[in-house]
Amino acid sequence: MTGPTVPWNAAWSAEASYEIRPCRWVGGRLALWSPHKPGxxxxxxxxxxxxxxxRSIAEMRCTVCGEKxxxxxxxxxxxxxxxxxxxxxxxxxxxxxxAAYALTVCPHLRGRAADLEPLPGGYSILSAIVGGPAVDQDFGIKIDPARKIIGSLKLAWPAHRIRVEERS
Incomplete structure (x- = not known):
């Protein structure tokens, strides 16, 4: 299989400006936003x-190709x-x-074939709230700590259900 040379989820340098806007993928709540200019x-x-x-978490879209x-x-x-x-x-x-394609082209995933497995059920989708000096530095946006601004979404399971080896 051949696939994209850049994963669907990857950011591009032309997208590196940030604002706070309502986001439809988190029910219209305020979230970090950047323009859509892939490529x-x-x-x-x-x-x-x-x-x-x-969007990839909310709609279970593949991070490589972007399809559901x-x-x-x-x-x-x-x-x-x-x-x-x-x-x-x-x-x-x-x-x-x-995933098989990504294992051949992605340096971060190379050698991790043993970690590939079916996505387990029973997950919850959580909203990561952002703010503080790291956000100021990474995104150039000062966020009032009283405002709940969403960054990424996360999939979560009780820790005892997922066994992983810590890697650096």
Whole structure:
């Protein structure tokens, strides 16, 4: 299989301006927003586009190709961490074929084939609230701590249900 040279969720340098706007993927609540200009400028692989990331979780869209994943073809790489008794990930599912392709082209995923498994059921979708000095620095937006602004969405399971090996 051949696939995109840049994952659907990746941000592009032309999208690197940020505002706070209502977002339909979180029920119209206020969220970090950036323009939709995929393919313009240079890809930023380590930083997903804020709106596409939320949409991928909300609609279970493949982070590689952007198409919806049917329930019988939702896979994940067990990327995330345990926080407050829950395993959380900002990674949306992928199609099996897209995951196999990503294993061959993505340096971050190379060697992680053993981590690929069907996305488990019983997850919750959580909204990550952002603010503070890191947001000021990363996005150039000063957020009033009294306002609840959403950054990314996360999938979460009770930590005891997801067994992962910590990697750096």
């Amino acid at each position: 313009e400028g240079k890809p930023i692989f380590a930083k997903p586009h804020m709106v596409r990331q939320r 994943t049917p329930e019988n073809d939702r896979w994940w790489f067990k990327l995330g961490r345990i926080q407050e008794g829950y395993f959380m990930t900002t990674e949306a599912p992928v199609h099996h074929a897209c």
